[in-house]
Amino acid sequence: MSDQKEAVRAVLKDALRLDVTKIGDADPLFSSGLIDSFALLELITVLESTFNIRISAEKATIENLDSVNGINDLLESMSN
Numbered sequence: 013m014s015d016q017k018e019a020v021r022a023v024l025k026d027a028l029r030l031d032v033t034k035i036g037d038a039d040p041l042f043s044s045g046l047i048d049s050f051a052l053l054e055l056i057t058v059l060e061s062t063f064n065i066r067i068s069a070e071k072a073t074i075e076n077l078d079s080v081n082g083i084n085d086l087l088e089s090m091s092n
Contacts, residue, residue: 019062020083027058037080052077059083065090 021032024041028051041047047055055077056067065087076086 014084016087017080017084020059020080020087023055023058023062024080027054035080037084039080040078042074042078059087063087063090 017037021035024030024035025032028047030041030046035041035046039046042049042052056072059065060067067086067090071086071090076082
């Protein structure tokens, strides 16, 4: 697992208090009900702070933020 994915998992664990040992990289977070819209906003805020990025409204989609893989792909696309 990449360092970035581990960092994403740390955000999910620390900021949202999720048991990341039970979440696979492709498991849905929002659409499964693990996080709600308030937690999604918190996730965006913490990701922006942790990775020193700004997630635009266009990129703040369920598709991009609904799994560890999706978040990782979003972060990778923003670093290129």
